[in-house]
Amino acid sequence: ELNKKLGSPQLSAPKITTLNVAFEKYKAAAEGKEISKEGFQEVLQEVLIESGFSGLGAKDIFLYLFGVPVTALMIKRQANLKIHDDIFIPAITSATVFLLAKLNKI
The missing domain is CATH 1.10.287 (Helix Hairpins)
Structure with a gap:
């Protein structure tokens, strides 16, 4: 909200529910293994697309x-x-x- 008041937001912060959904999805997919670079990128893209980028x-x-x-x-x-x-x-x-x-x- 502060960035929107200043008039120059770049990236909106994701909502807690969006982060929880992405975490649960990642946790279920990883099952104790390390996540690959591509897997992390997919999770990050999902969160960023949901939260939005104004630029x-x-x-x-x-x-x-x-x-x-x-x-x-x-x-x-x-x-x-x-x-x-x-x-x-x-x-x-x-x-x-x-x-x-x-x-x-x-």
């Missing part, structure tokens, strides 16, 4: 990290500024990362 924070970060520098570059080219792209693009990207950090997005 809202990742979308915001990619939008800002790639969208802002490209937009700034287009504006710079229209304004015909005499700043080298080798300096301008990293500076805009760094400023974007700084802003995202200040807004607690990353």
